[in-house]
Amino acid sequence: xxxxxxxxxxxxxxxxxxxxxxxxxxxxxxxxxxxxxxxxxxxxxxxxxxxxxxxxxxxxxxxxxxxxxxxxxxxxxxxxxxxxxxxxxxxxxxxxxxxxxxxxxxxxxxxxxxxxxxxxxxxxxxxxxxxxxxxxxxxxxxxxxxxxxxxxxxxxxxxxxxxxxxxxxxxxxxxxxxxxxxxxxxxxxxxxxxxxxxxxxxxxxxxxxxxxxxxxxxxxxxxxxxxxxxxxxxxxxxxxxxxxxxxxxxxxxxxxx
Numbered sequence: 001x002x003x004x005x006x007x008x009x010x011x012x013x014x015x016x017x018x019x020x021x022x023x024x025x026x027x028x029x030x031x032x033x034x035x036x037x038x039x040x041x042x043x044x045x046x047x048x049x050x051x052x053x054x055x056x057x058x059x060x061x062x063x064x065x066x067x068x069x070x071x072x073x074x075x076x077x078x079x080x081x082x083x084x085x086x087x088x089x090x091x092x093x094x095x096x097x098x099x100x101x102x103x104x105x106x107x108x109x110x111x112x113x114x115x116x117x118x119x120x121x122x123x124x125x126x127x128x129x130x131x132x133x134x135x136x137x138x139x140x141x142x143x144x145x146x147x148x149x150x151x152x153x154x155x156x157x158x159x160x161x162x163x164x165x166x167x168x169x170x171x172x173x174x175x176x177x178x179x180x181x182x183x184x185x186x187x188x189x190x191x192x193x194x195x196x197x198x199x200x201x202x203x204x205x206x207x208x209x210x211x212x213x214x215x216x217x218x219x220x221x222x223x224x225x226x227x228x229x230x231x232x233x234x235x236x237x238x239x240x241x242x243x244x245x246x247x248x249x250x251x252x253x254x255x256x257x
Contacts, residue, residue, distance in 0.1 A: 032058075033133075034059070034061040035057075036054070037053075037127065038053035038055065040052045040145060042147065043185070044246075045105050047105065047106055048105050048110070049103075050104070051100055051103075052071065052103070053099070053100055053124070054100075054101060054127075055096070055098045056097045057096050057122065058097070059094065061094075061186045062246075063090050063092050064090060064254070065131065066087075067099070068086075068129070069085065069128075070084070070085045070086075071083070071084055073103060074126065081105055081109060081173060082104070082105040082125070084104075087195050095247075111247035117151060118153050120148075120151050121148060121151070122176060123146070123149060125145040127144070128140065128141070129141055137256040148184075149186075150183040152186070155178075156177075156252075157177070157179065158238065159175075161176070165229075170226045170227060171227050172226055173224070173225045173226075173227055175222060175225060175238070177192065177219070177220075177222070179219050180217075181218070182216065184216055186246055189211065189213070190211060190242065191209065191210050191242075193243065194207050194208065194210060194225055194240055195227055195238070195241075196227050197237040198233040199236070201237065202231055205225050206225065206229060208223070231257070234238075235255065237253060237255050238253070238254045238255075239251075239252070
């Protein structure tokens with residue numbers, strides 16, 4: 001009876017030695033692992049494309065398995081915009097790897113909201129990384145990154161208009177307009193359509209003009225509109241519509257008088 005018991009005790013002894021050695025080397029190896037997030041690379045066309053490079057330096061003795069990178073982009077109200085996951089089967093020990101995590105969403109999800117057209121803001125990229133280290137130990141962490149948003153129509157201003165007699169029944173109104181394209185990614189190219197109404201909301205005249213405002217530049221111009229002077233009232237409403245390559249918006253209503 002003593003021989004089997006002695007063998008069992010030695011087996012348990014070696015089991016605990018192996019377990020403790022594995023735990024010690026696993027902890028030590030995990031301390032040698034380095035994960036770094038690169039700066040997100042953002043491009044804009046019909047979609048917003050964000051590429052997030054994540055570098056893994058697995059300097060330990062065990063492999064990284066079932067690597068799962070998940071990002072969630074939220075707006076300034078913490079409302080979700082897009083969630084994406086990238087999966088990597090394994091990263092071998094003593095190896096470096098860079099995972100390129102891609103996030104795409106339609107730009108209309110942003111430009112359909114007027115606050116993004118006229119106000120600068122920030123999006124937040126919530127990143128989480130989860131893995132099985134040494135094919136056994138679950139491990140994970142989270143990190144947030146800020147993505148700036150520059151409003152394409154920042155500080156949009158309609159100045160006090162000037163009018164002059166065009167003929168017996170019409171006035172020529174010159175409407176000064178200015179704004180700043182704070183977007184670092186795209187130009188504001190398209191047209192601005194203007195309608196003018198009297199205080200009875202009767203249309204008195206309409207006009208339009210083209211705009212082509214490069215990224216990070218200012219626009220200043222004047223739009224000419226012919227209005228029926230016989231319908232003119234002390235108070236008027238100006239309705240402005242934007243029709244550009246990337247967004248449509250309107251009417252923006254401004255009252256004078």
